[in-house]
Amino acid sequence: MVLADNFLTIHQQLRCSTHNAHVRLNRHPLLGQLTRPGLDLPTYTHLLTIYLDFYRSIEAVLHDYFAEGIDGFSYGERYKTDWLNQDLCSLGYSPAKHLGRERIFTRPQNTAQLVGMLYPLEGSTLGGQLISRRLQANLGLDAEKGGRFFHGYGADTAWRWTEFLAFAERSVQSPEQVAQACAVALAVFNRLEECLDGQA
Numbered sequence: 001m002v003l004a005d006n007f008l009t010i011h012q013q014l015r016c017s018t019h020n021a022h023v024r025l026n027r028h029p030l031l032g033q034l035t036r037p038g039l040d041l042p043t044y045t046h047l048l049t050i051y052l053d054f055y056r057s058i059e060a061v062l063h064d065y066f067a068e069g070i071d072g073f074s075y076g077e078r079y080k081t082d083w084l085n086q087d088l089c090s091l092g093y094s095p096a097k098h099l100g101r102e103r104i105f106t107r108p109q110n111t112a113q114l115v116g117m118l119y120p121l122e123g124s125t126l127g128g129q130l131i132s133r134r135l136q137a138n139l140g141l142d143a144e145k146g147g148r149f150f151h152g153y154g155a156d157t158a159w160r161w162t163e164f165l166a167f168a169e170r171s172v173q174s175p176e177q178v179a180q181a182c183a184v185a186l187a188v189f190n191r192l193e194e195c196l197d198g199q200a
């Protein structure tokens with residue numbers, strides 16, 4: 001159960017609730033290799049296919065939700081599934097042949113749950129900047145060749161993160177909303193860990 005603390009901002013509460021899950025992911029046998037010099041292309045491509053399943057599923061749910069129109073925030077330029085397809089294609093892998101699993105996420109029931117779902121996706125673009133530099137150094141990949149997903153928003157990363165946090169602060173205020181946002185954020189982290197565990 002996630003308990004809301006009235007003295008912390010929603011950002012601080014999301015970060016606290018998911019800290020351990022984030023540390024576990026960073027140390028995951030598959031994901032942990034992303035930043036190491038020993039990373040090879042087959043392992044990287046395999047990771048991208050796991051991410052493709054995950055993002056295809058979560059972004060389908062987000063697409064449905066945003067189709068109804070959300071005041072003050074747009075996900076339009078934030079979709080990442082196409083970047084994964086682009087990377088896999090440029091590495092010679094055909095994403096069209098990759099049969100994804102059935103939907104692993106359910107639609108958020110309110111804006112607080114939406115914020116919880118977006119937090120891991122938007123926050124991971126921060127760590128993505130570090131990963132992107134390592135991919136360039138270790139495998140020679142960049143935004144044009146194989147590294148589009150982790151390049152993410154590039155120079156726009158900071159302001160896009162600030163924009164998301166402002167939306168979160170506006171949308172999640174009551175203790176119940178905070179608890180819902182944190183529970184969904186943690187569930188998303190755990191879902192990715194399960195996807196990786198299933199493939200490790």
Ligand code: HEM
Nearest residue numbers: 015025026031032034035119120121123124126127130192
């Ligand atoms: C090897 C994999 C990963 C590494 C090395 C990594 C690294 C980092 C780093 C260095 C930051 C801080 C960046 C900054 O403050 O500028 C960060 C933030 C963050 N990462 Fe990761 N990350 C990884 C995977 C992930 C994954 C898979 C997710 C979720 C799906 C995730 C979610 C987040 C979130 C939400 C934040 C923002 C934390 C906050 O609220 O300040 N990360 N990551």
